[in-house]
Amino acid sequence: MAGILVGALRGVPAEGIAENRRFEARGRPSPSYFLSNGGISVQSGKQVSVNKGGWDKSKVFEKDNEFNYQWLKLCREKHKEKGTIWISGTYHNIFSVAQMLNELDFRILNCITWAKTNPPPNLSCKFFTHSTEFILWARKNKKVTHYYNYELMKEINGGTQMRDLWSLPAVAKWEKSCGKHPTQKPLPLLARIILASTKESDWMLDPFTGSSTTGIAASLLNRRFLGLDKEESFLDISKNRREEINDIKTRFEYREKIIKYSDKPLKEIFEVHEETPYFGIDLPIE
Numbered sequence: 214m215a216g217i218l219v220g221a222l223r224g225v226p227a228e229g230i231a232e233n234r235r236f237e238a239r240g241r242p243s244p245s246y247f248l249s250n251g252g253i254s255v256q257s258g259k260q261v262s263v264n265k266g267g268w269d270k271s272k273v274f275e276k277d278n279e280f281n282y283q284w285l286k287l288c289r290e291k292h293k294e295k296g297t298i299w300i301s302g303t304y305h306n307i308f309s310v311a312q313m314l315n316e317l318d319f320r321i322l323n324c325i326t327w328a329k330t331n332p333p334p335n336l337s338c339k340f341f342t343h344s345t346e347f348i349l350w351a352r353k354n355k356k357v358t359h360y361y362n363y364e365l366m367k368e369i370n371g372g373t374q375m376r377d378l379w380s381l382p383a384v385a386k387w388e389k390s391c392g393k394h395p396t397q398k399p400l401p402l403l404a405r406i407i408l409a410s411t412k413e414s415d416w417m418l419d420p421f422t423g424s425s426t427t428g429i430a431a432s433l434l435n436r437r438f439l440g441l442d443k444e445e446s447f448l449d450i451s452k453n454r455r456e457e458i459n460d461i462k463t464r465f466e467y468r469e470k471i472i473k474y475s476d477k478p479l480k481e482i483f484e485v486h487e488e489t490p491y492f493g494i495d496l497p498i499e
């Protein structure tokens with residue numbers, strides 16, 4: 214797996230390498246969670262297998278650590294010194310990721326708990342319903358300070374400091390209009406991450422891009438984005454999603470939807486930029 218990732222990162226489009234572009238951070242990878250263990254879950258009221266695909270099967274602890282070490286090291290090489298990284302996961306992989314971040318000398322800034330407001334029920338009734346995911350936020354350089362939009366986070370949290378517990382729904386049907394990815398993340402979650410830690414036109418890298426929720430949120434918020442995935446079918450979904458928001462009506466509709474999840478609507482903040490719609494800043498998708 215690690216080998217494929219090395220290949221994927223070396224395959225960064227030529228202009229990214231040639232310009233010696235360094236990523237602000239801001240990748241928000243959700244790597245393999247290693248939760249494809251043959252268990253069961255529920256989707257749209259039906260019993261389904263939790264298996265997501267071969268890429269998600271655990272290869273025993275040492276190998277999982279090695280995989281996480283390798284890809285984090287590669288990302289670190291592409292980061293700007295002031296860059297930060299967000300990594301989502303569950304208890305299956307997040308402790309390994311945290312350990313490898315420490316080994317690579319990142320500084321962990323927060324561990325966000327995303328509490329899903331509508332988790333699928335637990336069919337076995339033998340333990341608590343799984344309803345959370347964890348998102349680690351870390352910065353590359355222990356000495357170089359990072360960007361955090363404290364005021365905006367406070368504002369969208371109704372005037373009080375944003376905490377590290379975020380209650381947001383799981384991915385909604387409208388977000389799957391271009392096909393299904395088994396572990397697609399919700400756009401409002403990514404929008405919050407991006408608004409908290411990036412500025413307009415910043416570059417973001419997601420090396421496990423899947424259906425590119427990170428990239429779609431980045432584009433809706435006028436950030437630049439590069440996504441990598443080893444599965445071509447997921448990249449096809451990504452391209453279709455990117456093309457979908459070329460339609461101005463859809464673009465504005467989606468922006469409305471992602472800002473719904475703040476106590477204070479972000480409308481005013483967005484309106485500052487509305488006079489000239491601005492969406493030609495990401496890399497060409499061919």
Ligand SMILES: C[S@@+](CC[C@H](N)C(=O)[O-])C[C@H]1O[C@@H](n2cnc3c(N)ncnc32)[C@H](O)[C@@H]1O
Nearest residue numbers: 214218243268396397398421423424426442443
């Ligand atoms: C958890 S999913 C990411 C989902 C994404 N956040 C979204 O919203 O659609 C992880 C993705 O990483 C990809 N992947 C796994 N191992 C990889 C590797 N070694 N190199 C590149 N991509 C990989 C999988 O194909 C999968 O799409």
